[in-house]
Amino acid sequence: MVFCGKCGKDNPMGAKFCENCGATLEAAPVYQQPQTTYASGNWLSHEHAGFLPRLIAWIIDAIIFGVIGWIVSIPFGTNYGYGYGMGYESGFNLGGVGTIITALISLAYFVYFDGMKGATIGKKVMKLKVIGTNGAMPIGPGPGVIRWIIKIIPILNLVAYIWILFDAQKQGLHDKIANTFVVKE
Structure with missing residues (x-):
């Protein structure tokens, strides 16, 4: 779900505009799992x-x-x-x-x-x-x-x-x- 910051409505994933108020929706930042190997730890x-x-x-x-x-x-x-x-x-x-x-x-x-x-x-x-x-x-x-x-x-x-x-x-x-x-x- 994509949350509308203007009216608070949850919208379907991938929606560009809020179904309730028509506001432009920003895509949620993609979470990336941190590397856990020591290769990343140098x-x-x-x-x-x-x-x-x-x-x-x-x-x-x-x-x-x-x-x-x-x-x-x-x-x-x-x-x-x-x-x-x-x-x-x-x-x-x-x-x-x-x-x-x-x-x-x-x-x-x-x-x-x-x-x-x-x-x-x-x-x-x-x-x-x-x-x-x-x-x-x-x-x-x-x-x-x-x-x-x-x-x-x-x-x-x-x-x-x-x-x-x-x-x-x-x-x-x-x-x-x-x-x-x-x-x-």
């Missing part, structure tokens, strides 16, 4: 993070997971206690269980922080964000899982980070496959 214009800040972020996350892995693995008798009454000597070794639990915690950590929040603890410390190549942030769980899978395969992880040194957009192999960038805040 994430794509941020500088891409290079090798060194990303390496430092990775080291921070690796330290976090070294401690978590050690704590989780102790009850299962892994090589952390080898020679001290735990591990192979005592015949008690379920270390694979601790490894699986640590891997699942790692998956949850990276998918949640990279995929749903845009940055792991290491990236937050280094003031970095993970965004989609289309500017979307957060990237979502799918790209988060893809990035994690590349990182847990040792040779691919090495290639992924070395790739950053030679790529014009500073994307690692895991970034290219998951369609993501890491940018500075």
Whole structure:
């Protein structure tokens, strides 16, 4: 309906003149939904993070997971206690269980922080964000899982980070496959 500002009558949509008083009707302004992607919020214009800040972020996350892995693995008798009454000597070794639990915690950590929040603890410390190549942030769980899978395969992880040194957009192999960038805040 189109409202007449002169007499107050509602007129059919598209009417040029009021049916009641004949006044010229002005079209209501068209409402446009604001963009909600971070592309409009300027994430794509941020500088891409290079090798060194990303390496430092990775080291921070690796330290976090070294401690978590050690704590989780102790009850299962892994090589952390080898020679001290735990591990192979005592015949008690379920270390694979601790490894699986640590891997699942790692998956949850990276998918949640990279995929749903845009940055792991290491990236937050280094003031970095993970965004989609289309500017979307957060990237979502799918790209988060893809990035994690590349990182847990040792040779691919090495290639992924070395790739950053030679790529014009500073994307690692895991970034290219998951369609993501890491940018500075």
